[in-house]
Amino acid sequence: MSSVFPDPLSGLFSVRKSQKARRISLRVVSGRLEVVLPRGVSESVVPEVLARHQKWIERHLSGFRDVHHARGAALVPDRICLVALNESFRVEIGDGGAGRVKAENVVVVPQETAHAVVGLRKWLCRVARSFFLSELGSCAATTGLEWGALRVGMPKTRWGSCSCRGTISLNARLLFLAPSLVRHVVIHELCHLKHPNHGRMFHELLQSFDPLAVIHARQLKYARYAIPMWAA
Template identity: 35%
Template sequence: MTETVQQLTLFALSDHQSPLPEYQVRESQRARHVSLKISFQGTLEVVVPPGFNETEIPSILERRRGWITKTLKRIEKQRATLPAAHSVETPTELELRSLNEVWQVVYKSTRDSTVALTQSNPQELTLRGPIEDAIACRELLRNWLQRKARVELAPWLQQLSQRCDLAYSRMAVRGQSTRWGSCSSKQSISLNYKLLFLPSTLVDYVLIHELCHTVHMNHSKAFWQLVRQYYPELDQAKTDLKKGWHYVPSWVDA
């Protein structure tokens, strides 16, 4: 799988057109055609099948300009309705709904040259050093979330794997912008550490969804039947997951 980041500069813009956003390209073995995904943070991802000629992408995006603009405006409107706490740059707590845990984040300014993060008390994290460096603080918190997710999601996935009798080869934890999880043709499952912010029922659904891809590497009728077999509330979960990014604080992707 390859991924590149490009800027759209191939089209001259008319006076009334705004520039299209930067985009990422992801090659997917499951893709049969080009598809566009826009995250709740406004990140545009172009999913292409293997061997696709990427020089064709700018013209595709230009043809989809109306959809892209409409979607970005809708997301901006949704983000405007979120509480102020959602957009803070340096959080004072982490609400990990999947675990029913709330972690306090404490900031202590010291003369150290770099910021360091430690667990100071049960469900309390302390950042020490030049804490005015918000970027460094957020990066440390993201790293902690990724480690936390690896510890929590590994046994969770294993338990569901055994319950559903669906085997996978390995698990990785990443911080994808537009995907909660993925499964490769080698039955390797990648999960997003942002799942920690979701309700546990939605995490169950995402994990079962990816486990079912070890049998069906597509979204065919047979795939959805298998998902429903292990997750009967499939329709409600699909609806709820569309709003899942509302649970993830904006600083996580800042």
């Protein structure tokens, strides 16, 4: 039995559940990272495992991204798993607009790799927008913090930001992460509406709504390993 997290074909790592394994281990198979979990161990431990072994991972996978960028074909996945939504989507090659949604959980992209990737990224931003709107709605209700507008993009370095006018910007790549991490980022940005800094008051407020804020922030540092090539 093997189970894959977050994306069997394009993710930077996969998770295999092994009946035989006695302990959690990391392996590099064909240039890709594999996390092996013994029976009964939940996939929710994966971010923590990646965080703990960051140095080892970077040593063994250095240069890996460049190799993948050179192999254009590997960029377009057959399946996309959006962990935040707990949903997976099939990618089909076909005519029509880039990133067209043909049926429920089927995305159609053009054959040409560069266009397909652009289409997938546009599609991701559209899916992200509606998901973030509902997350912002529920987090605003919980925290009582009112936001102004939402911007969704795929900036290279930031998961989110908050402007002095109350515009919350969120990174569509968050969809590849666990729901708890998305919620953490949304609450983090909402807290900036009250404290536009990372001072003590800000962290106290954040922690009051997200008691695991310190752990979540640490997991976010390594979350880039969960982003598939086409979205990275």
